[in-house]
Amino acid sequence: MFAVLLVGSSCDLVAAERSPAQGSETRQQVENQFREWLAGTVWPEAFKERISRETFDRALGSLTLDWSLPELQPPGQTTPRDDQRQAEFQNPGLYFSESQLTSLAAAGGNLLKQWANALTMIEQRYGVPREIIVAIWGHESHFGRVRPKHQAVRVLATQAFMGRRRTLYYPELLAVLRILEQDQWPEETLLSSWAGAMGQPQLLPSKYLRYAVDADGDGQRDIWRSVPDSLASIANYLHEHGWTPGRSWGVEVQVPAGVPCSLEGPRQGKPVREWAQLGLAHADQTSLPDKNSDAIAFLLMPAGRLGPAFLVSENFYVLKQYNESDLYALFVGHLADRLRGGSSFRATWAPTDPMQRRDIWAMQERLQFQGHDVGKVDGLIGFATRTAIGQWQMRNQRAETCFPDPALIPMIR
Structure with a gap:
């Protein structure tokens, strides 16, 4: 695993496999740099944010990097090729698995009854429909049944030090230290996904600090074990972001x-x-x-x-x-x-051939060069890219679909 993370080609991989001692030495060097970074960069920032030395040492004193995480770029290593550009972009309809929707709707319907009293209180306080709250709960963690397996502190420290998205994760590392300082959770309680999203609602630490709610009155904002706290935290998040009561989605x-x-x-x-x-x-x-x-x-x-x-x-x-x-x-x-008793989509999702994200990326660049607003050039087909495709199709007297296919992509020059 270590060799895969640190080297960029199959030849390098073979060389690394032949020299395990050298690989171990390289890993130890990175671990040493990590310790220096914690002491020289993270601790001064944490001190400014009034994190106690006791909390800092308890959380990070003996911490090692988690080399199993994705999206890592260890210091001193060649930046790997952006593999996201190589992945296939699939039909959006595949996102809506009928078996998954049926399963979640059945389980969610039972939980609406089980937690009816708590949901009534939450709905009245925040103005967010209970079905929306339970739907997010189901999608994020299958109603708390899928439990995160990673320690959030270790994930965030690793990603902040050598993740591809360091600038995103560094503030989250400081935020998780504030959680440990303020809420006095033992760090082993703060379980997260590989990306640092925590608990049943899958909140990043900064979101936890701002939106997590103690709904069951036990003095803790426990999004790991408390269903009322998890549901209320979801509702509070949507409320604070402007949910309008009485309007459907x-x-x-x-x-x-x-x-x-x-x-x-x-x-x-x-x-x-x-x-x-x-x-x-x-x-x-x-x-x-x-x-x-x-x-x-x-x-x-x-x-x-x-x-x-x-x-x-x-x-x-x-x-x-x-x-x-x-x-x-x-x-x-x-x-x-x-x-609420609704049925499946009435229209069908037409099958589409898989497309390489690198090809969609190139198409976005060509559309952008022609003056179209495609949004972010990322190999994904967001609304701006879809509308740009539709505008190009109309301008070139082609059937307007607002969606690419493998034959269309090379036509857009």
Whole structure:
């Protein structure tokens, strides 16, 4: 494992396998640099934030790096090729496993009854529907049944020292030290994912400090073992990010062929009545809910014309504050609908051929060069990339799908 993390080619890997002593020596050198970094960089910062020496030593005094984590770039090693550009980009419909949704809806329905009293209190306090709260709980940790296995302090120290995203993790390392200082948790309690997200709601330490709630009144914000604390922390997070009580996240719709799919996205909201005037209807072919409303709604087409379409409210984008992915927010909203007795999507996700992220990345660069706003150039097909594809297709008199396929990618020059 160590050789894979530290070297960049198969030849180097063979050499490393032939020289285990040299590899061990290199690892020890990095561990020594880690100790120096903790003493020279982290402790002065922690001291400024009023972390006691006792807490610092208890958490980090004998800590070693976790070499099993992904996304590591040890000091002195050649920066590895960005493997994310090599991965396949899959059909968005694969995100919505029917068996997973059915399982989560069944289990979540039982838990809605089991925790009804706590959810009523939380719903009244924060204005977030219980189904949304339970849907996030289910998606993040299967209702607390999937327990994190990593120690958050070790994960965050490792990632802050030699992770690819050091600048993200360094503040989180200081935040987890503040948790240990303020809440007096033993560090072995603070379990997390490999990315440092903690407990049943999967909150990063900085989010825990700001949004975690003691809902069961025991004096601790225990998102690891307390269901009420976990549920209330999710609700508080959404409340603080602007959840509007009384508004749904969105609804599946039919989009007429004459309405450009390039109207998608959070920058192109329109009153519901205007969408209705354009011919958008509920997916069951009935009129839109609140079809005469001036409330702003946004078109969402995660697979362009190759999958279901939705009109979403600002609350959908509040869900995206919990996780930046359109598909994540849609999964949560759809699962919440299932918990209310709703059915599966009415439209189908058309099958698409897998595409290499490096090819999508190159396509984004070409579109950007032509003046299109593709959002972040990252090999992922976000709303900005989808609308840019639709605009290019219209300009070049091609069928507007707002989604790439292997044949289209080389055409965009």
